[in-house]
Each structure stands twice: as C-alpha cells, then as structure tokens.
Amino acid sequence: MAADKARKETIGAVRRSFAPWADPGKTPLIRFENVVKRFGDFTAVDHVSLDIYEREFFALLGPSGCGKTTLMRMLAGFEEPSEGRLTLAGEDLAGVPPYRRPVNMMFQSYALFPHMNVQDNIAFGLKQDKMGKGEIDARVEEMLKLVKLEKFAKRKPHQLSGGQRQRVALARSLAKRPKVLLLDEPLGALDKKLREETQFELMDLQMDLGMTFLIVTHDQEEAMTVADRIAVMNNGVLVQVAPPAVIYEQPATRYVADFIGEVNLIEGTITQTGQDETHLSSPVTPFPLVVAQTMDCKAGDTACIAIRPEKLRIALEPPADQTENVFEGEIWDIGYLGDLSIYHVELACGQRIKVSQPNLSRVVARPISWDDKVWVTFAPHAGVVLTR
C-alpha cells in the first residue's frame, strides 16, 4: 500500500507538470512538417504540421477516413509522404524502410503470427536484431510478466481470448523498446469494461516505461482518458491540437465541439464585444446572450455559442439571478439514465437543446415531466463562442 501511494504521488507530480509542448526550449521527438499524402486524386493527409514530444501520450482522434491512420502509417514507414518532411529524433525518415525505423506498431487486428506461439511472437522482433539467446529469453520473460501472460507462453494465438491476444500484441510491440510505440485502435475489439481497464493499464505502462506513445482512435472517450494531448483530425486536416480539457472546454471550431462529447450549438450574431465579455443576439431567444470571453471580432459578425448539456440548468420557475442567460421552452423528451436525466427542451423557435442534470435526490416533490414549461439557464462562463 505504501509503495502504491508513493508511486501514485510520483506519477501525480509528473503528470501535473508535464507540458513539453508549452516549452519553446524543448525539441520535439517527432516532427511532421507540411506533410501531404495523396492516393490518386484523394488527399488523405493535407499539409499537416505536428510536433510530438518525448514521453508524451499523444492521440490522433477523428472519424474513420479522416487521415489519422495514414498519418501513423507514414511514421511507421508503410506509406511515404507525397510532400513534406517527417523527422524522428532529428533524423529525416524519407526513404527509410519500416524495418529500419526505431518505432513499433500495435496493429488494430493485432497481426499476431498464427503459426508461432506467444513466446515466439514476442521474440520475433528481438531475433531480427541478432540479440543473444539468453538476452532474448530474459526480455520475453519480462514482457510476459508485464502483460501477465506467463502461463500462456506456449499457446498459439488462436487458443487465446481477444483480451489476451491484445496483450500479446502489446508485448510484442514493446519488446524492442522502441523510441515510439504506435497504437492503431488498440482497444477497438475489446468489450467496454475491459477497454476501460486497459486504458488505465496503458497509461501506467507508458509512465513506467517512459516511452512516447502515439495512439490512433475514433473513440473520443478513449482519447480523453489516455492522452496528454489530442489532435482532432477531419478530412485530412488537423483541426485542433490541445490537451483533453482544452479540447473539451475550449474547442476551436464547431466541428471539434460537436465531435467531442455532446454540445448545443446556438447560432447568433455578435452585438457587442469587450474585455472578457461577448454579447450575442440569437433568434432562439428574445433575451441577449452573454459569454465571458474576449473575442477578436466585431459587432455584426455571425458566431455561435457552444454549450455542453451538463453546463445548463433546468427549472420549472423563471430564474431569480438576472446575470444568467436564459431560454424558455417546453420539455420535448426525457431520458432517465439513473445517474443523470437528459432533457430535450424545445425552444420557441423550434430548435431543441439538450440539458443533462444529475439526479441528486431519490425523491423529488415535483419532477419535471413531459410538456412542462421550463426555463433553461447558463452562466456566462459556461459557454464558448465559436466563429469557425
């Protein structure tokens, strides 16, 4: 227990202060410089510039076909960039074949060699390096222990469960101690509970080994959980690169706001700007809307307010606090999830917004019900104004 606590404290200390991307003195480990990748007429990756730092757990997040996997495959060496430069630890990777790159990949399908047992799968990469037999055995042992598969060393992949195969794939890709580990949708085939467990295991592993992890995923929760920074991609372009909390709370565009989590987008026109204050008018509500944010734009510009369902409050009475923004509407639908209730509120103009409220008490005197007239409020610092 004491050791656990000490370990947690060191991890906490590292995690709290880890932000090499904010330090201009740090040299990135991986640099994508204006990288373009075309397949025929199709541009899969469009002028991407991205720096990834040592010991970072970096997530590429986006819908399928957004170019995130292509970006990773270029780093692994399976695709060559059509334009631009890709460097790893200062070395230009152009023309370096995959088998000479100090990166290893964990494949989405795991790609375990079906004719080799677990032990031989893990040892495969080490044998390519002409490592001594004793050394290989020791490393394989260590890896088996790391992924808790000591008892399964002699099994063939088809004799393992999905979760065990996933761990063999992980052990195999870690065995060579690569500078960078690439993870292509590594947890996609696992069920929800196992996936959540494994996410935390991956984080601990990355911490303990001090490696740089680059994960590709379409699962925003997964990216939020594991990553130090997330790059959101769409149509081959990087939309936003930032730590999870920034991505969630200060999305750069409507696309990011909408892709990560649930959001209500209220379209409107800016009426007034000022220090830490932006006013908008919106057809959605007769009341002016105020957001505590300094915007670099002028009155008359169109913009939208993005606001998360959990940051809205719902009541059967008009609010007493006049500084809050308010919508009037009618309950359209209710979803009871146990811990939360989701209310779909139809505003006068016809737009529906989502409000989620924790169910704080088991018994409520007058629960909000279908067709009730309700007031939805949010504080000026709860929403964010987006112009793109």
Place this chain on the structure above:
Amino acid sequence: MAMAGEKGRGRWFVIAVPYLWLLALFLAPFLIVFKISLSQDVVAQPPYAPTLDLAQGWAGFTEFLSGLSFANYGYVLDFSNEFLEAYGSSLVIASISTVLLLLVGYPIAYGMARAPRSIQPTLLMLVILPFWTSFLIRVYAWIGILSPEGLLNQGLMALGVIDTPLEILNTNLAVYIGIVYSYLPFMVLPLYAALEKLDLTLLEAAADLGCPPSKAFWTITFPLSLPGVAAGALLCFIPAVGEFVIPDLLGGSDTLMIGKSLWTEFTVNRSWTVSSAVAVLLLLVLVVPIVIYQNIQQRELEAGK
C-alpha cells in the same frame, strides 16, 4: 421424443448419401478388383477362376474360397519381374515431378495472389483454361513440340543455339515436362488459395519488427502457405505415381512406370489377375500419402478459419 427421432432419421439419411456413393463407386469396384487379384488366369469368359456359383449354396461358397490365393502378389513382388522396379521408378518420377511442380507453381501462385484484385479472376481463368481441351490432345501436342523435327528443335536451330536436334522425346525428361505441364493447375490452385488468404498486415507487422521482406517470405509467407504446399504436392504426387498416358506417349521404352506396366500386363499379356494385383498394391502404396493429405485437411478444419 418423436420429434428428436424424426430429426435423427433425417440426419442419418443425409449422412448416408455420401457413404452410399462411396460404397457403390469405390468400395464395390475395389472388392471386385481385389477378388480378381486373388484368382487364377484361365482361358474362358471371364478370363479368371474361380467364380462364385450361388446355385450350389454353402458348398459352392467354400469351394470358391478355397480357390482363392495370393499367388499373384508373390509374382508381382518377385524381384525378377520388374514390377517392384516400376513401383520404385514411379515413386521417384512422381517425387521429382512434384518438386519441379512446386518450383514452377509457387511463383505463379504467388504472383497471382499479389496481383491487383481486379485481374485475379482473369488469371485464375487462364490457369483453368487448358482444361477446356482434352488432356490426351494436350499431351499429343507435346510430341509435336518435343520431337526431333518439332517446334522446339526447329526454333533453337533457327536461332543457332544448337546444330543437331536435342533428344527430348521418348526420354524421362519428356515425361517430366509432360507431368509438370499437365499437373500445374493442381499445384497452382491450392497454393493460390493458401497465399490469397494470407493477411498482408502480418508482413507489415514483420517489417515493423525489423524483418526485411526477403526474410519475411521465409519466416511468415512460406510457413503459412504450407497447407497449400502439402495439398498441391499430394494432389500432384498421388495421380502422378499411377500416370499412364504421359509415360506412354512421351516416355521411351526404358521409362519404367507402374501405370504402363499395368497396361501392358492387361492388354498385352491379357492377365486380368496380375494386373488387378498390381492395382491393389498401387492403392496400398498410395494410402500413405492419402492419409497424410486427409490429416492435413482435418487439421486445417480444426484450426478453424
């Protein structure tokens, strides 16, 4: 219960169909040939004795049994009669042919499996296309190519590569050429099937772990295509051992193959009994590779993919 019984009967009926098929078309003819191999040649119709006369009842049956003997097997297995030599030579020719087929067929199958998906059906069609012409005619065509005045010799002489025609026809070399040509689709198709289903991400994984492509072929591609290699090899080896047409048409008088010996025994020496014994022994020789083939197929099924 009644339902289960009905279902059980329905299932038995379905399972019985292939067994009846085997019984009628494999086991029954085999038993007839086996019986003839235990008989003696006689100048009569049919040309062997004894025959079972059911009109005499039990006595007829015991008399029939006492008339059977393994004498023909003794004759076939006698070293002075060239049959053993023919078996051996057949196995050698079939083995060498199988190796040659593998060497020729593997690159073809590999090229087909790696070709763009859109042209793979066309390539497959091209491999199967020769079957549209009769096997006999295709083997005859090789006489025209390999004979001293044939296309090959004329071509080579016109090019000035050789001055005198090469002696290929009526040698074992012509037999090898004939077998490799005729059996190639049986080698290519199972190899292609094995190579085509190979997951290419495995090769990416090998490269990712530091294994260059040339080495990945031997550590990943080849071992995973072994079921195809085994299937192709046995599909070629088994019929090649008993091959008769190719050695008869392309081989020389010194080409010794058991199929040819059997034919001679049957047509020239008119001994149904000895040729039946030769056939039964040939079957025994081939049981070993057939059982191996069955085992491999079984394991493939059990590996479950």
